[in-house]
Amino acid sequence: MGGPQSPATTTEECPHFFAEKEIQFIKTAIQADIIVLGVCLGAQLIGEALGMEFEHSPNREIGVFDVELTEKAAQDPIFSSFPKVFPVAHWHGDMPGVTDSAEIFAKSEGCPRQIVKYSPKVYGFQCHFEFDDACVAAMSENCGHELKKYSEKPYIWTAEQLKNYNYNEINAKLFTFLDKITQK
Numbered sequence: 001m002g003g004p005q006s007p008a009t010t011t012e013e014c015p016h017f018f019a020e021k022e023i024q025f026i027k028t029a030i031q032a033d034i035i036v037l038g039v040c041l042g043a044q045l046i047g048e049a050l051g052m053e054f055e056h057s058p059n060r061e062i063g064v065f066d067v068e069l070t071e072k073a074a075q076d077p078i079f080s081s082f083p084k085v086f087p088v089a090h091w092h093g094d095m096p097g098v099t100d101s102a103e104i105f106a107k108s109e110g111c112p113r114q115i116v117k118y119s120p121k122v123y124g125f126q127c128h129f130e131f132d133d134a135c136v137a138a139m140s141e142n143c144g145h146e147l148k149k150y151s152e153k154p155y156i157w158t159a160e161q162l163k164n165y166n167y168n169e170i171n172a173k174l175f176t177f178l179d180k181i182t183q184k
Contacts, residue, residue, distance in 0.1 A: 004143055005041055006094050007048045023049045035181055036122045043096040043116065043124030050118060052097025057126075059110035060150050061090035063157030064165050067114045067127055073105035076117065078180040088114070088170055089131040090155070091139060091146075096124045110155040123181070129174030131167045 005017050026049040029036050038046040044054035064087050073079040095113040098104065106115035108127070116124040140147070140159045150156045 007041070007044050007054050019045070019048075030119075030122055033121065037178075037181075038096075038124045039128060039130065040092055040126060043126050044094055046118060046122060046124045047097035047099075047116075050097075050099050050102075052099050052102075054094050054097050057093055057095040057111040057113075059155050060093040060146075060153055061108065061110040061155040062092075062147060062150065063155060063161060064089050064167075064170070065108050065110065065155060067106040067108045069106050069115075070104055072103045072117075073115070076105065078177060079105055079115075081176070081180075082173065086173065088173075089128040089165075089167065090126075091128065091143070092126055095126050121181070123177075129170050129177070131170065133163070133167075136162045136165075136167075 005014050005019075007019050007023070009017055009019060011018060022045050026036060026038070026045055030049065036046065038044070047054055066085050067088050068085045069079055069082060073082070074084070090108070090110070092111070095111050096116055098113065098116055099118065101118075103117045104113055104115070105117050106127070108114050111126060114125070114127045116126075118124065140162060144159055147156065147159055151158075
């Protein structure tokens with residue numbers, strides 16, 4: 001899942017985050033042919049595990065904004081049933097690195113790498129399908145300073161906007177994705 005860290009965060013900066021251990025765990029899961037879904041920081045760590053460095057996104061995004069699926073996604077057995085454009089949640093300033101074989105499945109106005117398919121069993125979501133009231137309340141409490149710091153940027157919502165949004169439709173798309181990937 002996500003967090004205020006990046007794959008470059010050191011244990012001096014965040015004593016409870018061990019990027020190298022996370023990356024090794026992801027490598028082991030991929031090599032074992034296990035389904036891997038990385039969200040936000042997790043997507044960035046998947047890219048790192050596959051040898052590609054994360055990058056800063058062209059825009060920081062905090063709020064709910066549309067993503068647009070690519071033609072590759074329209075042909076994918078999982079994403080072909082999704083609308084071409086739909087809203088998802090965001091709270092990020094970075095994006096995952098992509099390998100030569102990775103396929104970008106979704107982009108937004110603020111970030112060109114929102115959903116990345118690395119293999120049939122490995123996906124990275126820079127965006128968030130899992131936000132709910134409790135998650136947003138905790139993030140606003142612990143990372144709310146970012147809302148003020150970046151308030152003048154184009155893709156930043158207020159804490160009130162985040163708290164008042166109904167995430168049920170977004171959550172339903174996550175359940176659809178999870179149902180389909182586990183049926184393969």
